[in-house]
Amino acid sequence: MSLVIVDTGCANLASVQFAFERLGVEPVITDEAEVILKADRVVLPGVGSAPFAMRSIMAKNLKPVLQAIEQPVIGICLGMQLLFESLDEGGEVVQGLGLIPGAITALETTELPTPHMGWNTLKTLQADPLLTDVNDGDYTYFVHSFAAKVSENTLAQTTYGTPFTAVARNENVWGCQFHPERSSKTGAKILQNFLDIKL
Amino acid sequence: MLTRRIIPCLDVRDGRVVKGVQFKNHEDVGDILDLALRYRDEGADELVFYDITASVDDRTVSPDWVGKVSRALDIPFCVAGGIKTVEAAGARLAAGADKISINSPALMRPDLINELSDAYGVQCIVVGIDTFADGETYRVKSHTGDPDKMRETGRLTLDWVQDVVKRGAGEIVLNCMNRDGVRKGYDLEQLKAVRQICKVPLIASGGAGATEHFEDVFKQANVDGALAASVFHKSVIAIPDLKADLRASGIEVRL
Numbered sequence: 001m002s003l004v005i006v007d008t009g010c011a012n013l014a015s016v017q018f019a020f021e022r023l024g025v026e027p028v029i030t031d032e033a034e035v036i037l038k039a040d041r042v043v044l045p046g047v048g049s050a051p052f053a054m055r056s057i058m059a060k061n062l063k064p065v066l067q068a069i070e071q072p073v074i075g076i077c078l079g080m081q082l083l084f085e086s087l088d089e090g091g092e093v094v095q096g097l098g099l100i101p102g103a104i105t106a107l108e109t110t111e112l113p114t115p116h117m118g119w120n121t122l123k124t125l126q127a128d129p130l131l132t133d134v135n136d137g138d139y140t141y142f143v144h145s146f147a148a149k150v151s152e153n154t155l156a157q158t159t160y161g162t163p164f165t166a167v168a169r170n171e172n173v174w175g176c177q178f179h180p181e182r183s184s185k186t187g188a189k190i191l192q193n194f195l196d197i198k199l
Numbered sequence: 200m201l202t203r204r205i206i207p208c209l210d211v212r213d214g215r216v217v218k219g220v221q222f223k224n225h226e227d228v229g230d231i232l233d234l235a236l237r238y239r240d241e242g243a244d245e246l247v248f249y250d251i252t253a254s255v256d257d258r259t260v261s262p263d264w265v266g267k268v269s270r271a272l273d274i275p276f277c278v279a280g281g282i283k284t285v286e287a288a289g290a291r292l293a294a295g296a297d298k299i300s301i302n303s304p305a306l307m308r309p310d311l312i313n314e315l316s317d318a319y320g321v322q323c324i325v326v327g328i329d330t331f332a333d334g335e336t337y338r339v340k341s342h343t344g345d346p347d348k349m350r351e352t353g354r355l356t357l358d359w360v361q362d363v364v365k366r367g368a369g370e371i372v373l374n375c376m377n378r379d380g381v382r383k384g385y386d387l388e389q390l391k392a393v394r395q396i397c398k399v400p401l402i403a404s405g406g407a408g409a410t411e412h413f414e415d416v417f418k419q420a421n422v423d424g425a426l427a428a429s430v431f432h433k434s435v436i437a438i439p440d441l442k443a444d445l446r447a448s449g450i451e452v453r454l
Binding site: 012013014015018019021022047048049078112113114115116117118119120121139141142143144145159160179181182183184185187188 | 201269274295296369
């Protein structure tokens with residue numbers, strides 16, 4: 001199993017790398033198109049701001065590469081958000097990779113503190129291989145201020161003020177708004193499911 | 200539903216976990232990785248590592264234990280101590296820390312908060328505040344890692360909280376110094392006052408001594424998380440029991 005973590009130029013690729021290492025996979029961290037396109041699995045990580053991340057992806061000419069991948073891809077947190085069509089963080093609206101329909105907008109938290117930070121529960125809306133043995137009420141770790149609204153691409157939702165997309169899928173592309181690499185046993189299960197997926 | 204977080208705090212000095220009373224007289228309580236994994240296994244929601252010597256000694260290099268902890272842990276952790284530059288913060292995040300926390304350097308140069316949140320996003324920028332209750336006036340102190348170097352800052356806690364949030368802090372850890380290490384309960388009055396004006400997650404620190412203290416701080420001060428050290432290090436409170444008791448009292452926790 002070859003697994004690539006796309007080097008988007010953002011910080012903190014190490015924790016995702018370590019999580020896969022705990023599952024017995026040695027990830028390759030790269031921004032080289034050929035290596036990405038040949039990998040069995042591709043992970044798009046990300047922390048930070050959408051404009052910065054997308055500029056970095058454009059500067060590295062990675063947009064067409066990421067759009068051409070046919071094997072399973074998973075985006076994590078900001079990496080998930082970049083899979084959508086547009087991202088509005090309150091400043092410039094950023095064009096995403098367009099691999100999952102929909103937009104990323106500010107989380108409607110009503111009176112609750114923002115960012116949404118901590119352990120929250122998942123509620124499955126559609127059965128999917130990524131969520132094998134993941135049950136309603138299982139906890140995962142979130143830290144974000146923006147999210148996708150619940151749509152037909154939503155596999156699981158979480159509620160903080162209002163419901164939002166916690167796990168999304170479109171064909172060979174998955175995304176997790178939470179951090180599976182920091183979500184204890186549930187997170188490890190989801191990453192293992194990603195490794196086990198057969199398209 | 201979002202759960203309330205239980206956060207053991209590991210004060211680190213020279214690569215070992217230590218704990219003092221009211222920031223003084225530190226004693227050795229164990230190895231970083233051993234304690235980190237023990238707390239993970241017991242159900243801690245997050246860990247904070249405070250390198251308590253760092254600000255004082257002017258160190259900015261990312262310690263190698265950050266990478267070791269990240270490699271082993273599957274829950275989030277925050278690293279604090281001596282982070283004065285965007286580069287120093289970036290080094291710790293690159294080593295696998297989920298969040299970095301700044302305290303004294305933010306007081307000396309508040310623009311650092313803006314620079315960090317611009318570079319890495321508010322979600323990984325925590326500001327720690329050491330606050331001293333002087334009657335009903337709450338004052339911020341700095342360089343509390345060493346009693347000889349501790350300073351008055353001239354800042355009022357409530358003003359400073361609002362300032363740091365405006366500058367891009369994604370979370371506040373409020374350490375109420377009068378209560379630190381004495382296990383008589385969190386400073387509920389002060390935490391309530393800060394909660395009123397704090398729009399980002401707020402973590403209570405200083406004073407935990409019994410399960411009721413956690414229940415009180417969640418129910419009365421409505422904080423997002425509660426941080427404690429000595430009660431966990433000395434096994435006065437076991438995290439599984441604490442969480443079971445909190446849930447029984449109607450507080451949402453991760454079991």
